[in-house]
Amino acid sequence: MKFNLTCLALILCLFTSCQQNPATLTTEQVTAEKDSVLRLADATAKDVSARGPIAWLDHFENSPHFFMANDGFLALPDYKTAESFVKETLVKQLRSINLHWSAIRVEALTPEFAIMAANYYEDITDNTNKTTVYEGYLTATVQHTAKGWKFLNVHWSGKSGK
DSSP: OHHHHHHHHHHHHHHHHTSOOTTOOOHHHHHHHHHHHHHHHHHHHHHHHHHOGGGHHHHBOOSTTOEEEETTEEEESSHHHHHHHIIIIIHHHEEEEEEEEEEEEEEEOSSSEEEEEEEEEEEEEETTSOEEEEEEEEEEEEEEETTEEEEEEEEEEEOTTO
């Protein structure tokens, strides 16, 4: 009897795991979501390059779930910290940012979430007019909100020696 119950439980598990996931996206939805996330990437690069670091706040999700890591360290644990850092420090230290992405990859997960990954290249000019080049790889979870796609979490990995 124990064997039969075990087999029945296994069959039920297999059956339920093979059912279609209601969050499964159609090919058209995946394409539309990827295009939307690519527009987020393009808008972010243009806005940050045109308006400086304050523009980042328009593209971060204002959520307690937001965080940003940099080279393996948690740099900004939440949106409130990010907002404070950008407004009180970054805008005072940086004159301009020139941000470019390349080889952008988007993986649509659900209608609400996607993964974005890309090479990044930044020329950052500080208030002493010194320009520093940063480049590396970014990975991020992006979320579709009432205001469009936003970065929910971000990790920047810089290239060594840069």
